[in-house]
Amino acid sequence: MARYGMALDYKNCINCKACEVACKEENGVELGAEKHRIWVGGNNPDGQWPLLDIASAAFMPSQCQHCEDAPCQEVCPTNATYYDENHVVRVDAEKCILCSYCMNACPYDARYVDDRTMTIDKCTFCSDTRLARGETTTACQNTCPTKVRTFGDLDDPNSEISELLRTRDHFSLKAHLGTNPKLFYLT
Amino acid sequence: MKIGPLNIPIKEDFSFKSILDFEKTPLNIFLAVSVLAMLAMFAIGVITYLIHGHHAYGVTREHPWGLLIAVYIFFVVSSTGFCIVGSLGDVFGFKRFEMISKRAIFGSIVTIMAGFAVIAFEIGHPVTMLIYNVLTPGLTSAIWWMGTLYGLYLTFMIIEFYFLLNNDMKKAKIFGLTGLLVGLAAHSNLGGVFGFLNARTISNGVYYPTYFILTAFITGIYLSFIVMGFRYKLNFDQKVKDLLEGLAKIQGLLIAILFFFMTWKLLTDMYGGMPNRAEVAHHMLHTAPFWAEVIFAMLIPFLVIVKDFGRSPKLMVFASLIGMVGIFFMRYNLVHDTQVKPLQMMKLTEYQLPPEWIEYFPSATEIMISLGGLGLCIALYYVGTKAFDLDESH
Incomplete structure (x- = not known):
């Protein structure tokens, strides 16, 4: 039993999108720009030339936040969305009725329809692929050239992620919504 | 009246032939052709x-x-509305409204079936x-909760309708009250979905x-005017006039409350300081469907009612048709x-x-299935008028 989370040193992101490709390859995610479990977001720099705020244009890699209090889980009418033994938010495709309520409820736009199964799909922290094979990293973490992502057990005080969260300032996305995300952005 | 299966009283002359037998006025023919076209669209939409x-x-x-989703809400709101109007007479005992109870309860069954379809x-x-x-x-x-309670609600409405047909008013009242409470719970859960x-x-x-309960009542009254307008071909006798005047007066009050609700909703949205909410409220104010909702669902019928305190039932039938167009936009906007x-x-x-704003426009398939739902609703209602005596029993 673990409580998996991920820390993102997002300022190191160079927007190479290798994580998006690795995720699709490892987890067999459908092709197409709309079908993604993870993504790298970008902003246009604030201000007007020549007074551009370059720092505001940082890249922001993201995915399902695996919230402790996940709105998508609360609204699921058939409990198709559930927390697995490692506190990872998963979808049981057999129970999913494709009502799309979770897509509307997720504050992070982390869910999409898998057209092959006609059910909702999302990031699983590679639970049924890499973790099931006994590996300890996710595909996106493993491939990242600038080591943005650190995946691990938040309950293990000796894990790399616990060490990072102890020693570095960090924030969560849309923390005011009370979803208690398990993705932490290091500052 | 003949007694059909399960002791259901059915009109003596009800048959497939009687369904095709209607007064061949241009309006009726136009309606019949429209409904058939809508049912055909439903089939095409579903196949697509x-x-x-x-x-x-x-x-x-x-x-x-x-x-x-908007059309589903439109139909189930209509159903709850019909149920509330139907309950005025047979559950709460307002004599003036008893004559519409059976028709309204039947309406609540067909509208929710169209919604489910x-x-x-x-x-x-x-x-x-x-x-x-x-x-x-x-x-x-x-x-x-919404789905489960609506399933129960439909069951209670059917049982209530059965007892109404059999003139068992006591049991109709029990199931009517239960159905109404379950329906209101289901309907507020639908609001809770959002x-x-x-x-x-x-x-x-x-x-x-x-707000869903309030607008359901408003929708139910618009639909009551429409079904009574068709039933009496706009030639209302004094008893029907009394009924419709009563409904119009209630409607005036309800629309006034809705104006009040909406005004405060918009004011708190725009000036409440909640992140993102003000932007969406301002965006809404600059869209045509929002004004279609306000003008068609609220303003025009309200003006017709206040003109002479609801004493123009014929005009109210037309205002109600406009009102239902507005109610559709209300659901779509939501x-x-x-x-x-x-x-x-x-x-x-x-x-x-x-991204700034999400764009959406319904596809032809969505439009066809939606119109098909309307066709299904009208067709079921029409068959019901041929099969059952929906007028007040004496």
Whole structure:
């Protein structure tokens, strides 16, 4: 039993999108720009030339936040969305009725329809692929050239992620919504 | 009257032939052809959906709920409205409204059936829903409560209608009251489906669960004017006039309350300082469907009512038709405005601007299935008028 989370040193992101490709390859995610479990977001720099705020244009890699209090889980009418033994938010495709309520409820736009199964799909922290094979990293973490992502057990005080969260300032996305995300952005 | 299966009183002359037998006025022929066309569209829409799935719809990752959800809400609101109006007489004992009870309860059955017919082609796996709704119920989900309670509600409405047909007013009252309470619970849960969305600040909160009940009553009264207008071909006797005047007066009050609700909703949205909410409210104010809702569903019927305190039933029938167009926009706006603000505010692909507002327009398939739902509703109602005596029993 673990409580998996991920820390993102997002300022190191160079927007190479290798994580998006690795995720699709490892987890067999459908092709197409709309079908993604993870993504790298970008902003246009604030201000007007020549007074551009370059720092505001940082890249922001993201995915399902695996919230402790996940709105998508609360609204699921058939409990198709559930927390697995490692506190990872998963979808049981057999129970999913494709009502799309979770897509509307997720504050992070982390869910999409898998057209092959006609059910909702999302990031699983590679639970049924890499973790099931006994590996300890996710595909996106493993491939990242600038080591943005650190995946691990938040309950293990000796894990790399616990060490990072102890020693570095960090924030969560849309923390005011009370979803208690398990993705932490290091500052 | 002859007694059909399960002791259901059916009109003596009811047969397939009697369904085709109607007064051949231009309006009736136009209506009949329209309904047939809508049913044909339903078939085409459903076949297209079965072949292409949700690709046949205009819905996207960012706007997963489209026209069919709005139309489903439109029908179930109509059903709850009919149920409330029907209950005035047979549950609460207001003599003046008793003459519409049977018709309204029948209306509540056909409208919710049309709603279910539409939503069956929006939910990806309706059969799975029936199974896992029972096996692994999501009790924290407003959709679970809404769906389950609406299923119960339909059962109670059918039982109530059965007793109304058999003139067993005591049992009709018991099932009517139970059905009404379950229906109100179901309907406020439908508002809760939106009210629970904490990611969508424009909809989050207590407003929709209560507003849904108010607008259901308003919708029920519009529909009552329409069905009574057709029943009496606008030649109302004094008793019907009394009924309609009473309904119009209630409607005037309800619309006034709705104006009050909406004004405060908009004021708190725009000036409440909640992140994202003010932007969406301002955006709404600059869209045509919002003004269609205000003018058609509220303003025009309200002016017709206040003109002479509801003493123009004929005019109110036409105002109610306009009102129902407005009610459709009300449902459409609710669904669209909930989703109009993107949750992902960054650009995800190159050579793209960060998203500002989510665009959505219904596809032809969605429009066909929606019109088909309307056709189904009218057709079922028409068959009901041929099969059952929906007038007040003496």
